[in-house]
Amino acid sequence: MTQDLFPLPQGSTIGILGGGQLGRMLSVAASRLGLRCHIFEPGANPPAGHVADAVTTAAYDDADALDAFAASVDVITYEFENIPTEALDRLEAHRVIRPGREALRVSQDRVTEKDFLTGLSLQTAPYAAVDDAESLKAALEAIGTPSILKTRRFGYDGKGQVRIMSPDQAETALAEMNGAPAILEGFVNFSAEVSVIAARGADGQVAAFDPGENVHREGILRTTTVPATLPQRLRTDAVLLAARILNALDYVGVMGVELFVTPQGLIVNEIAPRVHNSGHWTQNACTVDQFEQHIRAVAGWPLGDGTRFADVVMENLIGDDLDRVPGLARDPSCALHLYGKAEVKAGRKMGHVNRVIRG
Amino acid sequence: MTQDLFPLPQGSTIGILGGGQLGRMLSVAASRLGLRCHIFEPGANPPAGHVADAVTTAAYDDADALDAFAASVDVITYEFENIPTEALDRLEAHRVIRPGREALRVSQDRVTEKDFLTGLSLQTAPYAAVDDAESLKAALEAIGTPSILKTRRFGYDGKGQVRIMSPDQAETALAEMNGAPAILEGFVNFSAEVSVIAARGADGQVAAFDPGENVHREGILRTTTVPATLPQRLRTDAVLLAARILNALDYVGVMGVELFVTPQGLIVNEIAPRVHNSGHWTQNACTVDQFEQHIRAVAGWPLGDGTRFADVVMENLIGDDLDRVPGLARDPSCALHLYGKAEVKAGRKMGHVNRVIRG
Numbered sequence: 116m117t118q119d120l121f122p123l124p125q126g127s128t129i130g131i132l133g134g135g136q137l138g139r140m141l142s143v144a145a146s147r148l149g150l151r152c153h154i155f156e157p158g159a160n161p162p163a164g165h166v167a168d169a170v171t172t173a174a175y176d177d178a179d180a181l182d183a184f185a186a187s188v189d190v191i192t193y194e195f196e197n198i199p200t201e202a203l204d205r206l207e208a209h210r211v212i213r214p215g216r217e218a219l220r221v222s223q224d225r226v227t228e229k230d231f232l233t234g235l236s237l238q239t240a241p242y243a244a245v246d247d248a249e250s251l252k253a254a255l256e257a258i259g260t261p262s263i264l265k266t267r268r269f270g271y272d273g274k275g276q277v278r279i280m281s282p283d284q285a286e287t288a289l290a291e292m293n294g295a296p297a298i299l300e301g302f303v304n305f306s307a308e309v310s311v312i313a314a315r316g317a318d319g320q321v322a323a324f325d326p327g328e329n330v331h332r333e334g335i336l337r338t339t340t341v342p343a344t345l346p347q348r349l350r351t352d353a354v355l356l357a358a359r360i361l362n363a364l365d366y367v368g369v370m371g372v373e374l375f376v377t378p379q380g381l382i383v384n385e386i387a388p389r390v391h392n393s394g395h396w397t398q399n400a401c402t403v404d405q406f407e408q409h410i411r412a413v414a415g416w417p418l419g420d421g422t423r424f425a426d427v428v429m430e431n432l433i434g435d436d437l438d439r440v441p442g443l444a445r446d447p448s449c450a451l452h453l454y455g456k457a458e459v460k461a462g463r464k465m466g467h468v469n470r471v472i473r474g
Numbered sequence: 475m476t477q478d479l480f481p482l483p484q485g486s487t488i489g490i491l492g493g494g495q496l497g498r499m500l501s502v503a504a505s506r507l508g509l510r511c512h513i514f515e516p517g518a519n520p521p522a523g524h525v526a527d528a529v530t531t532a533a534y535d536d537a538d539a540l541d542a543f544a545a546s547v548d549v550i551t552y553e554f555e556n557i558p559t560e561a562l563d564r565l566e567a568h569r570v571i572r573p574g575r576e577a578l579r580v581s582q583d584r585v586t587e588k589d590f591l592t593g594l595s596l597q598t599a600p601y602a603a604v605d606d607a608e609s610l611k612a613a614l615e616a617i618g619t620p621s622i623l624k625t626r627r628f629g630y631d632g633k634g635q636v637r638i639m640s641p642d643q644a645e646t647a648l649a650e651m652n653g654a655p656a657i658l659e660g661f662v663n664f665s666a667e668v669s670v671i672a673a674r675g676a677d678g679q680v681a682a683f684d685p686g687e688n689v690h691r692e693g694i695l696r697t698t699t700v701p702a703t704l705p706q707r708l709r710t711d712a713v714l715l716a717a718r719i720l721n722a723l724d725y726v727g728v729m730g731v732e733l734f735v736t737p738q739g740l741i742v743n744e745i746a747p748r749v750h751n752s753g754h755w756t757q758n759a760c761t762v763d764q765f766e767q768h769i770r771a772v773a774g775w776p777l778g779d780g781t782r783f784a785d786v787v788m789e790n791l792i793g794d795d796l797d798r799v800p801g802l803a804r805d806p807s808c809a810l811h812l813y814g815k816a817e818v819k820a821g822r823k824m825g826h827v828n829r830v831i832r833g
Contacts, residue, residue: 125814146525148810151814164527165505167524402758402807419806448761451507453506453507455485455508456508
């Protein structure tokens with residue numbers, strides 16, 4: 116079946132689970148290749164729907180909607196990793212899902228993810244699964260403080276995380292997990308945080324964008340700067356390490372790999388089996404950006420050229436940052452990318468701006 | 475009214491008349507600014523509809539559909555100039571149309587357009603209105619042969635045109651006009667054909683992209699190369715001349731101005747009050763491309779930075795050229811832009827490719 120279907124010809128439809136800004140920019144990229152997108156999203160008025168061929172508004176447990184969606188598309192991808200397993204099972208009975216289930220299984224659970232990474236002999240923060248007060252006590256004895264207690268699943272943008280500065284904060288921290296399975300992670304003393312956006316095609320070809328250097332505030336990515344200040348050796352390490360992860364998962368699509376730079380080398384913070392906020396700079400500094408690269412992979416096309424041709428600082432526009440748009444629109448170095456979200460909320464990603472610096 | 479409405483805020487909707495590839499790329503550009511597009515198009519399955527927030531499929535004489543369309547948008551623009559006057563009258567009763575009616579009136583008729591241009595003391599080919607055998611005979615005596623007889627209205631991509639090599643071909647040529655009002659144009663002996671894509675904001679600010687050099691075959695644009703091989707003096711002339719046209723029309727939006735390069739200086743071939751095929755190179759060589767520039771103007775935003783940062787050869791993919799896509803998709807210098815058109819036809823524009831050359 117796969118051989119007949121791919122590469123997807125002109126006019127084919129890619130189903131995207133999730134209708135946020137990532138789905139929106141994926142749909143735009145697909146249009147450049149003559150492909151259409153159908154968005155599946157439970158929430159009303161999704162940003163991706165403004166530039167999609169079709170939108171299904173339904174819950175992930177709506178079997179009929181899932182079946183109809185799958186029947187209307189040629190391949191399925193997603194903009195976020197926390198899709199309910201039952202929905203994926205249902206969709207996969209009809210259509211190929213790319214990136215595949217193994218990547219989702221691994222990245223949906225922080226413990227499984229770290230087990231997978233250490234299994235590849237990659238470095239991670241010290242970690243231990245935490246289910247109750249007793250396992251938290253043992254974990255704190257093994258890992259020490261300061262450390263971070265996180266839910267194993269469904270965390271994003273710093274949500275579901277609490278720092279433990281001393282063992283007497285254990286009880287309060289555990290209460291914050293609301294009974295959800297958790298993971299204790301040791302603090303990593305890093306000099307910088309970088310990420311590699313890597314892609315793997317259906318033919319096994321791997322391509323990585325130049326690593327970017329990230330700055331987070333309150334758990335939310337604020338800026339990504341390329342090039343990252345990273346010694347050449349670590350730059351190569353970062354790309355090789357990402358390629359290893361993609362190959363191990365027989366991955367098809369784009370993945371974001373977040374790394375800590377430490378005196379002991381690169382430590383993998385987390386992986387995201389999708390296009391990634393820290394890859395938005397590629398829109399204004401590469402012929403083929405991360406969104407088109409993902410669509411190419413998912414559609415069974417050859418990967419494109421992601422060589423970087425300019426320096427960029429990507430800045431997220433969060434909440435009231437949107438008030439700065441009139442000024443940014445007048446700044447000749449700024450490429451604006453706004454998401455058309457109806458409501459401004461504190462901490463909500465409303466858009467981003469790529470400041471392009473040419474040599 | 476205008477002052478309250480503009481600049482259009484996030485989530486506003488731009489109505490676009492025409493659902494072809496130009497509308498498609500305008501809609502994508504609007505999404506980057508957080509704006510939505512609603513496409514009005516008589517034909518089924520328009521390429522622009524794949525990436526638009528809404529599509530109205532209706533004829534230009536469907537008053538109810540026009541009223542509902544106008545009521546659903548904040549401003550109206552168009553991707554082609556041959557919109558029926560009655561439809562424009564109806565729409566304009568509800569909403570601002572940008573670029574304005576004067577630009578449409580002038581460019582919808584080849585004689586009116588040349589009268590307008592010569593009125594600005596700009597050079598055009600020698601021309602005369604032709605309504606019948608008698609006026610054609612007089613025109614041929616004044617202008618001589620070889621010359622070209624064209625319909626005054628509704629011509630595009632070389633359609634509605636016939637060459638007259640000697641006076642005895644007059645009768646046959648006139649028959650080809652099918653009784654439509656016509657214009658006789660003298661041949662211009664040009665060394666190159668260039669075009670300037672210029673924009674004017676609602677605030678009167680004018681910006682022009684670098685002139686591109688065009689090659690046509692069988693009346694259809696094949697390639698645009700930037701930079702054009704044009705002496706610096708003529709490069710400046712081209713931009714100033716375009717600015718003069720935009721200012722004279724109190725124009726808001728992007729305009730394509732086609733020019734012949736001759737020993738006597740620049741001769742205006744024609745103007746198109748819209749984004750233009752010869753401006754597609756801007757997508758991969760400018761931070762703000764012609765599509766975003768047009769949307770910015772129409773939405774009352776400040777114009778963006780259209781400085782060219784790379785050399786480009788834009789090539790149209792026409793008809794069976796689409797068969798070359800698999801090879802082009804593997805070429806690292808090529809940025810693909812496909813239109814998702816359902817049916818391949820000889821002479822039909824199916825996409826284009828920007829070959830980017832970096833210094």
